[in-house]
Amino acid sequence: MNVVETHGLTKNFVVYERNGLIRRTREVRTAVADVSFSVAAGEMVGYVGPNGAGKSTTVKILTGILVPDAGTCSVAGFVPHKRRLELARRIGVVFGQRSNLWWDLPLIESFDLLRHLYRVDHQKHQANLDECVERLALEDVLKTPVRQLSLGQRMRGELTAALLHGPTVLFLDEPTIGLDVVSKAAVRDFLADLNRDRNTTVLLTTHDLDDIERLCKRLLIIDHGTVIYDGGLNELRDEYEPYRTLVVDLVTSGSPLAIDGAETVKVDGPRQWLRFHRDRYSASELINRVGEVAEIRDLTIEEPDIESVVAKIYTRQT
Amino acid sequence: MLLDAHLILAGFRSYATYRAATIAGLFTNIVFGFLRGAILLAAIRQAGDIGGYSTTDALAYVWLTQGLIAVIAIWNWNELALRIESGDIATDLTRPIDPQRYWLARDFGRAAYALCIRGIGPVAVGFVLFDVTVPPDVWQWMSFVVSVALAVWISFGLRFIVNLAPIWLRDWRGALIVSNVLATLMSGFLMPIAWFPHWARVVMHALPWAGTTQAPIDVFLGKASGPSGIATIGLQAAWGFALFVCGRFALIAGTRKLVVHGG
Structure with missing residues (x-):
């Protein structure tokens, strides 16, 4: 009702x-x-x-x-x-x-x-x-x-x-x-x-x-x-911000990772930020891919915060 | 009725919070009582009884009007106007009570508190220190009490309508100033209505402002007693009712037009 x-x-x-x-x-x-x-x-x-x-x-x-x-x-x-x-x-x-x-x-x-x-x-x-x-x-x-x-x-x-x-x-x-x-x-x-x-x-x-x-x-x-x-x-x-970010701390510093379907958007020493579309990869799949090319010490997944999503919508409207 | 009693009590207690303001107001009312008394006495001593006012009548008039100032509050009351201007009226409108009834009950609470200190104070000072006219019997006293209650009702009716002005006027303070001037001139506060020329007296007695000040004074002094006393109180009741109805229509029209900005 x-x-x-x-x-x-x-x-x-x-x-x-x-x-x-x-x-x-x-x-x-x-x-x-x-x-x-x-x-x-x-x-x-x-x-x-x-x-x-x-x-x-x-x-x-x-x-x-x-x-x-x-x-x-x-x-x-x-x-x-x-x-x-x-x-x-x-x-x-x-x-x-x-x-x-x-x-x-x-x-x-x-x-x-x-x-x-x-x-x-x-x-x-x-x-x-x-x-x-x-x-x-x-x-x-x-x-x-x-x-x-x-x-x-x-x-x-x-x-x-x-x-x-x-x-x-x-x-x-x-x-x-x-x-x-x-x-x-x-x-x-x-x-x-x-x-x-x-x-x-x-x-x-x-x-x-x-x-x-x-x-x-x-x-x-x-x-x-x-x-x-x-x-x-x-x-x-999903609709307005389908990208998530995987933040990985590698054991050694190196060049930006090249993973098909993910974009390395930032590198800071051994830490790298990989932006990926949620429909393309699940987080675990991407972690496996990264694990194949480099040794991971620690990682976090960053979801787009709702504030930035809504801000994007407001801006689009004006 | 129980709800109204609680609202009256809440109004009383809200105003009772401001003790320093009450004392300052009381002091001012008493000081001006002496000043106005001196001026009226000087006039009567020069010209003899004016408009049927003897010295004792004039002194009773002065101290009663000084005591009525805060009770009837014909000047400057803008609590409701400020709530409309700020948009706080929105919260009043989310309550399950008619706003006019709410504000009337609250105003009777305010008047009751004012009566206790700023009403009785100046009257007590004047009546103890000076020789003043006092009602001869209990009926006249009771008529006076009824007349004062009706005066509060009329005064509220006038103030309620003026306080709705911000719904239509951005510069509602102008309306308040006009209302203050009319109240001062037409109520019989500036000087007794009996002191005005005949034509002005007829007009002023017929208008609602006289019901806020001059009517209770006339009842107290016995200038309106017997049939004329009933007529005076009857006219007060009629104006109280008429203004209440006008206020109701204004409120209905206003709530349709109401704009509440921000938040």
């Missing part, structure tokens, strides 16, 4: 530009153009794209904040902008650059207020809260006013706030922005557990492709308002 579905979703913004003292021109800019995709229950999908690509606009349409100009969408069975209040009880939203908490109140009071806002039964609230507090290590900061929390603490608080009512879909818009490696790891582990244990559907918007690589099997790439890729991470690599 699909929890999120969009067909031909389009959103335009009108921008006025001043030309001279009084005159101004009206320009319609398309933020999202004909976006169609669906997300099945329990799926965790990464939604990426360069700045201004239309990611956040899509999330805002899906959460009912913005009204689309064309196309249809449904989330948890609701048309978001028509049934925003009912939908709000079914979804959790974290905007990494905004806060869902009350700036002036201690964290625990924000959570308590959310219980009343979402009309959550006290026992269910307490159980969800206890779980989040334990997994996200929030115990020590529950009584601290939100404005005094560090970014990492606040983000863990935001995640808790988005989950206390037990949403079936979670929209995360850059939840790890600005976090240090430890906090990022804590948030990622938590999200992975959440998806596994509660089968919560997650649409994760981010610039941090490590988030996607660790959490999502499926990736949607949007650019200039249009979805340009929808598929698995491995397929993405």
Whole structure:
């Protein structure tokens, strides 16, 4: 069953530009153009794209904040902008650059207020809260006013706030922005557990492709308002960056290895880098070939990192 | 209702965090109470009772209006406008509550906190130090309390609409300035509406701003009592409701047009 579905979703913004003292021109800019995709229950999908690509606009349409100009969408069975209040009880939203908490109140009071806002039964609230507090290590900061929390603490608080009512879909818009490696790891582990244990559907918007690589099997790439890729991470690599690199440390330094079907792209003393197409050779085959012509002391295989693959796609689009 | 009570309490507690600002505001309100009191007394001593205001009425008027400043907050409230401008309104819209109801409850919490210190403080100072007019019976006191609550509702209604301006206007601060000027002139804060010429009085009493300041004062001083008291409070309720409905339409129109930039 699909929890999120969009067909031909389009959103335009009108921008006025001043030309001279009084005159101004009206320009319609398309933020999202004909976006169609669906997300099945329990799926965790990464939604990426360069700045201004239309990611956040899509999330805002899906959460009912913005009204689309064309196309249809449904989330948890609701048309978001028509049934925003009912939908709000079914979804959790974290905007990494905004806060869902009350700036002036201690964290625990924000959570308590959310219980009343979402009309959550006290026992269910307490159980969800206890779980989040334990997994996200929030115990020590529950009584601290939100404005005094560090970014990492606040983000863990935001995640808790988005989950206390037990949403079936979670929209995360850059939840790890600005976090240090430890906090990022804590948030990622938590999200992975959440998806596994509660089968919560997650649409994760981010610039941090490590988030996607660790959490999502499926990736949607949007650019200039249009979805340009929808598929698995491995397929993405195969399609856009089919080359891998074998790095070998030979026993002795020598001239670049000449292996049919592989290109020696770099030599540094006894270390050599051989670039090969994944369809031409398996890694073990190439290692055997190298072993036939030189004695190997050590080796590693370098996969193209997803960041460079996506960067390539962004660049191709512009 | 329980939810509204929690939101009111949260509003109260949010504002209660800023104690130094509260004390500074209280001090300012008291100092200006003395200044305004001196000016009004000087005028009355020169001209005799003006617009039916005796010396004790004028002093009650000054200290009550000083106490009402923070409670009704007719000037400069821009919390919602700033959230729309920054895009933080997006998070408000992901909650399962109507934004107007949310902000109204929060505003009653704000007003309740303001009443406790910046409301009662100047009134206590003025009423202890000076000979002022005080309601003769408990009904008048109760009518005054109702009138103040309605004043907060009207004030919120006006502020809510002005604070939605950034949805349509990039330079919404201009709208806020106009709103401040109108509130100052038309509410009866600058001087009692009774001191204006007849034609101006008729217009000002009919407009919503009078309901934020002059109406509670008239009820307190007994200038609106019996049928005229009921009419005054009735008009306040009517304006509170009308502004709430206008705010609702503005919000519906605004959420269709809303643009949230960045992130």
